[in-house]
Amino acid sequence: MPRIIIDCPTTGEAVPTGHRTQDFALCDVVEPRSFRCPVCHEVHRWLGCEARVEEVRASQSAPVH
Numbered sequence: 001m002p003r004i005i006i007d008c009p010t011t012g013e014a015v016p017t018g019h020r021t022q023d024f025a026l027c028d029v030v031e032p033r034s035f036r037c038p039v040c041h042e043v044h045r046w047l048g049c050e051a052r053v054e055e056v057r058a059s060q061s062a063p064v065h
């Protein structure tokens, strides 16, 4: 299952939120969620529309058209 990632507001790096998703309707996540950033170790809040889904390598899953 692909990971949900955001851009760390402190370092600008893409960091995983610790959540994973099967559906890609991230904008349906309207409540802010917080997580401890693995890069800068601060707590960030994110909303679905600010997050994105990590790209999955094609070799790990069958192509879907």
Ligand SMILES: [Zn+2]
Pocket: 008, 009, 010, 011, 037, 038, 039, 040, 041, 042, 044
């Ligand atoms: Zn951070």
